[in-house]
Amino acid sequence: MVPAPKHAGAPLTDSDLADAPLPDALSGHWVDTRAPLWLRPYLKLARMERPIGWWLLLLPCWWAAGLAAIAGGRPFPDPWHCLLFLIGAIVMRAAGSTFNDIVDRKLDAQVARTRGRPLPSGQVTARAAAVFMTGLALVGLLILVQFNRFTIVLGIASLAIVAVYPFMKRITNMPQFVLGLAFSWGGLVGWAxxxxxxxxxxxxxxxxxxxxxxxxxxxxxxxxxxxxxIAGIKSSARYFGDWTREAVALCFALAVGFAGLATWFAGGGIVAWSGVLAFALHLGWQVSRIKGATSPVALRIFRSNQYAGLLLAAGFALDALTRAAI
Structure with missing residues (x-):
């Protein structure tokens, strides 16, 4: 809970701001309840109390690792690779989110959901955030160099997309497409x-x-x-308007179709196809719920994509294990 000011109209202190959970954060998360007060703004810059972001960055890595295991006749995705992908997703999501917040701090101050973030609220300076981001990027580089040379070059290439993404909401009605190019890069890295x-x-x-x-x-x-x-921020939700449900349904249908083709070309068996089906059913459930959804409902549906992605990843991993056991 946000601590009550000592008297009506009194400004919130730095301690109050650090204690206050952001609107889309998980309720009662350890960042808001147990982390040291001085560290909380940086953990919030890193989105640690909103783990769905690193899950969504991680899952394409695991999808590709599972497909690679199927295609290569391995009994399971490489455990070392999967661990590196996990750590890398957390670290690089944190670095990318910090960069995004540095660029968007003035816009974030105009949006109710984001004006309490560390930068627009003044808890962290832009310079301190840049130093924090640099440290995270160096950790990400240490993780990346554990892979083969082709994968290292491929990983570095993704930074060009990451760098331009924060500016897309000012330029195009579909900044989500650029986000997709960046957040999906693990689908290439996991295979490479x-x-x-x-x-x-x-x-x-x-x-x-x-x-x-x-x-x-x-x-x-x-x-x-x-x-x-009001803020002049462009988004696909604004662009699609009354056709948002149909547009999301089309995107999800294409996602299932491409995942099915990937399964086919990798030589996936019935368990992998079961994963594709489970993925499709979950996405269909989401589409059935988004018409007229309120903000809290939209956030819950969005977060459920962690489970949709895990269903597909589990299907690929179990297919590799099942085929190896036969």
């Missing part, structure tokens, strides 16, 4: 880490992740439509 090259399944699972990202981030953007209009 095993084979040292890119093949059809990698490109197809990357495409699946891109359109999936457009779909789920459109649902996320439904929370901010009114404030975005």
């Amino acid at each position: 880490a095993v084979f040292g090259r890119l093949d059809a399944p990698a490109y197809l699972i990357y495409a699946a992740a891109v359109v999936w990202t457009i779909g789920y981030d459109t649902i996320y953007a439904m929370q901010d439509i009114e404030d975005d209009v």
